[in-house]
Amino acid sequence: xxxxxxxxxxxxxxxxxxxxxxxxxxxxxxxxxxxxxxxxxxxxxxxxxxxxxxxxxxxxxxxxxxxxxxxxxxxxxxxxxxxxxxxxxxxxxxxxxxxxxxxxxxxxxxxxxxxxxxxxxxxxxxxxxxxxxxxxxxxxxxxxxxxxxxxxxxxxxxxxxxxxxxxxxxxxxxxxxxxxxxxxxxxxxxxxxxxxxxxxxxxxxxxxxxxxxxxxxxxxxxxxxxxxxxxxxxxxxxxxxxxxxxxxxxxxxxxxxxxxxxxxxxxxxxxxxxxxxxxxxxxxxxxxxxxxxxxxxxxxxxxxxxxxxxxxxxxxxxxxxxxxxxxxxxxxxxxxxxxxx
Amino acid sequence: xxxxxxxxxxxxxxxxxxxxxxxxxxxxxxxxxxxxxxxxxxxxxxxxxxxxxxxxxxxx
Numbered sequence: 001x002x003x004x005x006x007x008x009x010x011x012x013x014x015x016x017x018x019x020x021x022x023x024x025x026x027x028x029x030x031x032x033x034x035x036x037x038x039x040x041x042x043x044x045x046x047x048x049x050x051x052x053x054x055x056x057x058x059x060x061x062x063x064x065x066x067x068x069x070x071x072x073x074x075x076x077x078x079x080x081x082x083x084x085x086x087x088x089x090x091x092x093x094x095x096x097x098x099x100x101x102x103x104x105x106x107x108x109x110x111x112x113x114x115x116x117x118x119x120x121x122x123x124x125x126x127x128x129x130x131x132x133x134x135x136x137x138x139x140x141x142x143x144x145x146x147x148x149x150x151x152x153x154x155x156x157x158x159x160x161x162x163x164x165x166x167x168x169x170x171x172x173x174x175x176x177x178x179x180x181x182x183x184x185x186x187x188x189x190x191x192x193x194x195x196x197x198x199x200x201x202x203x204x205x206x207x208x209x210x211x212x213x214x215x216x217x218x219x220x221x222x223x224x225x226x227x228x229x230x231x232x233x234x235x236x237x238x239x240x241x242x243x244x245x246x247x248x249x250x251x252x253x254x255x256x257x258x259x260x261x262x263x264x265x266x267x268x269x270x271x272x273x274x275x276x277x278x279x280x281x282x283x284x285x286x287x288x289x290x291x292x293x294x295x296x297x298x299x300x301x302x303x304x305x306x307x308x309x310x311x312x313x314x315x316x317x318x319x320x321x322x323x324x325x326x327x328x329x330x331x332x333x334x335x336x337x338x339x340x341x
Numbered sequence: 342x343x344x345x346x347x348x349x350x351x352x353x354x355x356x357x358x359x360x361x362x363x364x365x366x367x368x369x370x371x372x373x374x375x376x377x378x379x380x381x382x383x384x385x386x387x388x389x390x391x392x393x394x395x396x397x398x399x400x401x
Contacts, residue, residue: 085351093364100368104375156351 003302004292007072008285010309011065012278018061019270020179023172025051025058027180029098029126030173031201032119039197044119046194047180048106050187054327056099057320072305075150076285076295080136083145083152083286087132087160094129098122127173134172137277138165140286141220141227147289164223167216174212175270178205182250182266185259199254202262206251226287230280239279243272 028047035043070077081088101122108115139145139159146154159165181202188194220228230236250265283291296302348354 082349082351085349085357089357089360093360096364096368100371104371108375108378151350 003299003306004072004296006306007068007296007302007309008278008282008292011068012275014061014064014068015278016271016274018058018065019176019274020267021054022058022061023130023176023270024180024183026098026126026130027176027178028184029102029123030177031180031184031198033123033126034201037197039194042191042194043197046184046188046191046198050184051102052327054323057323059095060316060320068305068309072297072302073285073292073295074297076290078150079145079147079152079286079290079295080140083154083156083158084136084139084160085156087136087139091129091132091136094125094132098125098129101125130172130176131169134169135160135165137172138162138168138224140284141168141224141277141281143224143226143287145286145289147286162223164216164219167212167219171209171212171216174205174209175273178202178209178250179266179270181205182254182259182262185254186263189259195259199257199259202254203251206247206254209247224287226284227280230282231276233279235279236276239272239276243269243276246272 028051032044032047035041035047066077069080098121101118105115105118105122108118139162142159142162142164144154144159144162145152146158181198184198185195185202188198217231220231246265246269250262250269253259253262253265281287283293285292285295
């Protein structure tokens with residue numbers, strides 16, 4: 001079990017990092033579309049500056065999840081990609097359109113109607129892609145995707161069209177919007193009016209999350225019973241307590257304008273939620289038929305993959321830290337639109 | 342394993358095929374448009390640019 005568990009944990013860690021980095025990018029896109037008021041243009045510039053140089057690097061985590069899945073757990077990969085073919089295709093289109101719209105907009109020359117349309121495309125893709133990511137995770141937990149003889153037997157609509165999956169989608173959207181707004185309060189340090197705009201957005205989306213989280217939890221009982229049952233394990237109240245402390249702490253810190261603390265708490269909150277999902281899901285990859293053990297490939301591949309991940313981590317983590325360091329250092333310079341190439 | 346045996350059991354594969362083709366055709370058109378616009382905007386003697394000298398030798 002040990003090596004499968006390690007690889008499963010690596011997938012979860014990569015998902016958490018994707019949510020914390022890429023998730024905030026999606027959230028930034030949402031706030032770009034929702035930029036309102038007299039400072040709408042400056043809000044967009046702050047968002048663009050925050051996403052700026054590392055926007056495509058964040059997808060590294062999603063790629064890692066997919067590669068570990070198809071190398072280590074090929075049966076699970078085949079089932080997930082078949083059963084969730086429709087939302088996965090839409091996610092892929094969303095990622096492609098979002099990235100392209102962002103780049104076209106960034107390197108374009110004029111501010112006019114065409115420019116605006118690209119912003120709309122960027123924002124719209126930023127809304128529906130994380131929704132579908134949440135829907136897919138919800139579908140894996142729903143227990144409605146069934147497998148017979150290594151093949152999907154429940155069709156192409158099972159799981160992801162159910163109420164629980166839709167609630168998970170809304171929850172992911174809200175969470176990413178909240179995360180992005182919270183990050184942006186730190187990024188706009190030195191521009192108090194902008195910072196106040198993002199503070200209000202963070203508070204609003206943080207408050208929106210509470211009923212959505214409650215709804216998701218309540219819907220889990222009838223629509224994802226196996227996962228719901230796992231939530232009565234010994235670790236569940238503990239995790240729920242930590243998550244609540246982080247959630248309330250983030251809101252309190254935003255309220256008190258302690259933005260650094262708010263960011264730490266928001267990171268803690270997102271991490272707890274995803275780890276909670278992972279623990280509730282364990283040992284299933286696709287509840288109830290596929291587990292880490294019964295979808296794992298031959299041991300030699302698993303061990304090789306584990307070694308490759310260990311070596312990769314030695315390269316990836318310092319590289320990513322350096323990227324963030326360089327990026328954050330740039331942040332202290334006065335943001336100048338169009339100054340970068 | 343032959344390609345025909347490995348393909349997804351999903352029916353109507355023509356739909357994602359057409360979708361992705363349309364997405365990339367759309368992006369190609371936009372790319373050409375953006376490059377053209379960038380060129381016209383930055384090249385002082387490009388044809389079509391307002392105020393450009395007619396028959397400028399460096400245009401293209």
